[in-house]
């Protein structure tokens with residue numbers, strides 16, 4: 377008896393920005409795609425807990441990650457063109473104080489380099505403009521730089537990308553948790569908590585901070601990369617920022633953003649080692665203190681815990697290392713079970729900004745493994761508003 381063909385070409389685990397982006401690219405190329413998500417909607421995990429910036433990452437220049445910055449700036453340009461209702465360019469202000477670790481010349485140099493890599497124009501504000509900056513403390517202020525970067529609603533962006541996947545015939549199964557994967561001959565079998573088994577030709581593991589947990593469910597066993605989960609928290613405070621986003625140096629010399637967000641102000645982020653199950657990540661009291669202290673230091677305010685309107689945390693997937701999280705590389709890593717004939721591609725880490733190019737890199741492997749399909753240039757696809 378001839379064996380049954382698999383139900384799908386690709387089974388994607390996780391409807392965060394990466395799962396949605398791969399589903400969209402694959403569906404547009406004509407692959408049969410099924411996307412499983414344990415929660416009720418797309419984008420409820422890391423992809424709604426980010427700083428919501430579509431940016432090159434000016435601060436990655438400090439750790440010489442020029443390739444990443446250039447790639448993200450290219451993706452920023454694409455998103456500004458293809459998703460104008462979801463991504464907009466916003467002024468960013470960098471105030472430089474007498475006691476800052478990063479002096480004026482260094483910020484100037486960084487912005488020159490950022491411009492060279494595609495980040496656009498910047499300028500130094502006249503001193504007469506300082507008092508217009510949303511109540512920013514002027515004591516010991518020596519300079520303020522302005523440049524532009526992107527801001528989005530991360531959850532809406534994820535859902536718009538997924539919508540485009542579904543419009544191109546991808547099947548989305550929310551509230552469906554992957555329980556086991558079996559690799560057999562030319563087929564992969566994914567068993568779910570709904571007692572269903574879905575068959576496919578390849579698995580894309582886009583489960584974000586659950587990436588290794590998903591790989592632990594594969595038989596026969598496959599290798600996993602050693603990672604650290606680093607928690608980043610944000611708070612929302614009842615303040616309004618009319619001018620734009622502020623990029624300030626916290627007491628420990630890390631940079632923190634204050635971002636206009638839904639009529640209020642979003643402050644983030646932190647970096648704390650996280651050791652529990654990803655679904656249990658929550659902001660710690662000391663992280664909230666740290667963010668409030670950073671705000672109070674620069675905005676001549678005295679906000680307390682009780683003033684915080686909302687708080688949330690997300691997990692960064694970073695290569696395991698003894699280095700401080702702030703100094704580690706932020707490139708996305710694609711890991712396959714077998715480099716000659718991969719059945720599972722796992723996405724480790726990544727940036728919201730670079731989701732499209734990450735999906736394109738995944739699709740390059742898929743096309744080699746499952747040839748004969750068309751190739752869609754996703755940089756030309758406009759996202760539904």
Ligand SMILES: Cc1cc2nc3c(=O)[nH]c(=O)nc-3n(C[C@H](O)[C@H](O)[C@H](O)COP(=O)(O)OP(=O)(O)OC[C@H]3O[C@@H](n4cnc5c(N)ncnc54)[C@H](O)[C@@H]3O)c2cc1C
Pocket residue numbers: 389390391392393394395412413414415418419420421422423424425426427428429430431552553554555582583584585586590607608609645689690691692723725726727728729730
């Ligand atoms: C604090 C913080 C701030 C950030 N800020 C920015 C920023 O400003 N700009 C930027 O470009 N990037 C930013 N990033 C990076 C960016 O947010 C992430 O790289 C991106 O959101 C990760 O998306 P993902 O799809 O890989 O993971 P997720 O969004 O976590 O999605 C994974 C999905 O898999 C699902 N899942 C897991 N296990 C299973 C299972 N067994 N069965 C079914 N479903 C499963 C989960 O429910 C989840 O929905 C930030 C990250 C953090 C942590």
